[in-house]
Amino acid sequence: MRTTLVPLISLFISCFILLLGNGLINVLIPVRMGLDGLNTNTIGMVLSLYFVGMLLGAIYSKNLIRRAAHIRVFAGCVALGAVSILVCSLYSDPVLWGGMRIVLGFCNACAYTAMESWLSDSSTKETRGKVLATYNAVVLSGLFFGQFFMNMASPEGTVLFVFSGILLCAAVIPMVLSRNSGPLISEVxxxxxxxxxxxxxxxxxxxxxxxxxxxxxxxxxxxxxxxxxxxxxxxxxxxxxxxxxxxxxxxxxxxxxxxxxxxxxxxxxxxxxxxxxxxxxxxxxxxxxxxxxxxxxxxxxxxxxxxxxxxxxxxxxxxxxxxxxxxxxxxxxxxxxxxxxxxxxxxxxxxxxxxxxxxxxxxxxxxxxxxxxxxxxxxxxxxxxxxxxxxxxxxxxMASIDLDPRTEYVAHQHALSSEAETAATIAETDPAAAVKMARAIAMANPVLGVEVAAAVATVPGINVLRLYEVMKEAVPDQILGVTRAVVTVRPELAYELISKLAEWYPEQVVSVAAEIGHALPELRIEMARVAVESAPESATEVAEYYAHVLAEERDAMRPADRAEDTGDEAAASIASELWNVAPEQAMNVAVAMVDAMPESAVLIAEEYLASNIGATDEEVLAATESEILVSAERTEEHKEWNQEWSQEWNQTHDQEWTPDYHNTVELVSKLAEAAPEQALDMAVAVVEAVPGSAVEVATELAHSLFDKMSDDTHDAEKQSDEDQETKPQEYEDAVALVQRLSDASPEHAMNVAVAVVEAIPESASEVVDSISKGTESSEGEWINSVDHKPAD
Structure with a gap:
C-alpha cells in the first residue's frame, strides 16, 4: 500500500489544497450574496449554474487533456478558476457571479478528470480500490477544513476571495513539479x-x-x-x-x-x-x-x-x-x-x-x-x-470511473519514448535500420530495448520473426519480456513467436504460453496448442491450468454477464485442441476440464466423441474382436457405414459382431464422477451421438445411482416409518434415466429399462409404469422382458 501511495503524494497535496479553496468558496459565495441582500431565488439560481459548468467540463475535459496533456490542463484550469473567484471580489453582481460559477464548475471538472486519470494510470487492478478510497478521503478532508477559513476575515470584504484564489493557485505547484507525464486518454x-x-x-x-x-x-x-x-x-x-x-x-x-x-x-x-x-x-x-x-x-x-x-x-x-x-x-x-x-x-x-x-x-x-x-x-x-x-x-x-474497482480494468497506454517513436518512424522507410537500432538500444538499455522492439513490430512490412531473432541474440536474458511485448502488439503472430521460443527455451514455453493465454483470452487456444506441441507430456497440466482460469473467470462473473458467458465453449475448444495434439492424454484432459468446469461436461463429452470415438474402415478389418471401438455417428451415413462393416465382420469371422463401447462408458463414468449434477445431461448427449451405447451407459449410471441410494439409505436408517413410506420418491432419478435415454435411443428403450431395473430392482414398478405409458400394461411386455432376460 505504501509503495502505491508514496509516488502520488504530490498529486494528493495538490488535490487537498484545491479542495481547501473550494471548501471555502462553497460557503463564502452564498453567505456573501445573503449579506448583499440578494433574494433566495437569485442565490439558488447562481449556485445552480456551478453544475452547468461541471456538466460541460465532464463532456469536454478529455478532449482538452488529449490536446494539452494532464499537467497543462490542470494548471490552466485551476488558474482560470482562481481568476473567476478573484473577479467575483471586484463586483457584486449576480449575473457576473453566475457566469463565474459556470467557469469555476468547468475548471473544477477538468481538474478532477486530470487528477483521476493520473491516479488511475498509477494504480493497478489490485490497488485502484485503495487509491480511490484515499482520494475520496483527501477530497472530503479538504472540503471539511476549508470551511474554517471563513473565520479569517469578514465575508463582506475581499480578503477571503483573494485567499481562495491563492489556495487555487498554490494547488498547481505540487502537480506541475511532478515528473509523471500522465497517461494517454482513451476513447470511451x-x-x-x-x-x-x-x-x-x-x-x-x-x-x-x-x-x-x-x-x-x-x-x-x-x-x-x-x-x-x-x-x-x-x-x-x-x-x-x-x-x-x-x-x-x-x-x-x-x-x-x-x-x-x-x-x-x-x-x-x-x-x-x-x-x-x-x-x-x-x-x-x-x-x-x-x-x-x-x-x-x-x-x-x-x-x-x-x-x-x-x-x-x-x-x-x-x-x-x-x-x-x-x-x-x-x-x-x-x-x-x-x-x-x-x-x-x-x-x-x-x-x-x-x-x-x-x-x-x-x-x-x-x-x-x-x-x-x-x-x-x-x-x-x-x-x-x-x-x-x-x-x-x-x-x-465527478465519479472516478477508471478508479472504481467494479469496472473493467484496462491498462492505460503511455506515450512512446522518443527512442521508440524514432525507431518506428525509421522502420517505415528502412526496416533493416530500425531493427539494428532496436538491437543497439537493447544492448545499452534492455528495458528500453523491449519497448523499442514492440514499437518497431507494429510497423507494416517489418519482418517480426527476424526482429525477434535479432533481439534474442542481443539480449537473451530479456527474451521473455520481448515475447510478451511483441505478442501483445502483434497477436496474430503469437503461434509463430512461441514456436520459435520453444526451439530456444523449451522449458520456458509452457509457463510463457500460459501467461499469454491468461492475459489475452483470444489467444488461449493457440497458446495451449503450442505449449503441448513443445511438451506433449504437459497436456493434462495445461488443461488444468486453463480450466482453473476459466473457472475463476466464471466465479468472478457478474449476474448481468452470465447471458453472454462462453466459458463452456472455450473449455471444449481448448480440450479439443489439446487432445488433438496429445491423443494419448485425451481422457485425462477431458476429466481435468470437467473437474474444474462441471457445467462444460455435456460439450466436453460431445467434443470428445467427435474427436476420439470411432475407427476407420482399415482399422475395423485389421482389429481383433476385443480391440474394436466403433460408434455410430449422428448422421445417417455413419449409421449405414456401421451396419455395413458389421455385416462384413460377420461374413469374415462367421460369428456375430458386437461393437465394444468401453471407451464411451469410461468417458461417461469419469465425467459423471467429476460433474455428478451434469451426469444425466452428459449421458443423453453421449447416447445421442452413439445410440448403440445406450444400454452400457444406462448400466453404468444405474450402478452409480444405486451406490448413491445405498449410501443415502444407510444415512437414513434412523428415519421414522412414515418417512420410509415415501421412499419410492428416491427412484425418480432412475425413472428419469430410463425416460431420457429411451428418448435419445428409442430402439434400445426396452434394454435400457431392463438394465436400470437389473441394477436397481426396487425401482421396477416405477420404471415399468413410466416406460409403459400409452401402452396396454396388461400385455406385460416390460415385465416379461425383465423376467426372461438371458442369464450371463
Missing amino acids: SSMSLLALYKISPLGVVSCLASGVIYSAIFNLLPVFAKDYGIVTFQLSLYMGTAILGAFLLQFPVGYLSDRFDRRTVLFVLLFISAVADFAVPVLASQGIFTGVFVGTAITTGIIACTYPLSISEAFDKLRQNQMVAAMGSMILAFSIGGILGPYTASIAMDYYGNAALFYFVALIQLLLGGFVMYRMAVREALPVEEQEHFVMQGASI
Missing part, C-alpha cells in the same frame, strides 16, 4: 440516458434525485443557518459537521448495502433522512443546536450515500463492458439534478421561508422512497451475494 463509448433507464430505472431516477438533494442541501445550508443565528465560527462547525456526516455514514451504509437487499437499505435510509429533515427546523426553532447539528449530519450523510447507492444499483443490472459507458449517463443524471436542486429549493425557500430547504429535501426523498417501493414490487431483487459491492464515491466531484 457512451450509453444514452434512455438506454440506461431501460436497464436500471431505479439507478437513473436515484442518481437524478441524489443530484437534486445533494446540490440543494450543501449549497443552501449557509442560507438556512443564517436565519437561526448560526454564523461565523459556528457556521464553520455546522458545515464541517455536515461534511463529516457525509464521510462517516458511508462506512455503515456500505456495510449494510453489501449484506442486505440494497433497495430495502435505500428505502429505510430515505425514510430516516426524511424524519431528520422534518426534525431539524423544529429543533432549530427551539434553539436546540446540538440536535440541529446531529440531525443535519445524519441527513447529509444519507444524502451523500444516495449517489454511490445509485451507482451500485445500476451496476447490479449492467454487464461489465457497459459500466464505464453507463457511468457517463449517471454523471449526466446527477448533473441535471445538481442544476435543478439549488434553484427549485430556493423557490420553495422564497415562498415558505428558509426552513423549507429541509422540507423540500424530505419531499424529494419520500418521492424517491415511493419509487423504490414500486421497483421492489415489479422486479425481483438480486441475491445479496450477487450484488455489486458498495464503493465510496464523492458526489462533490
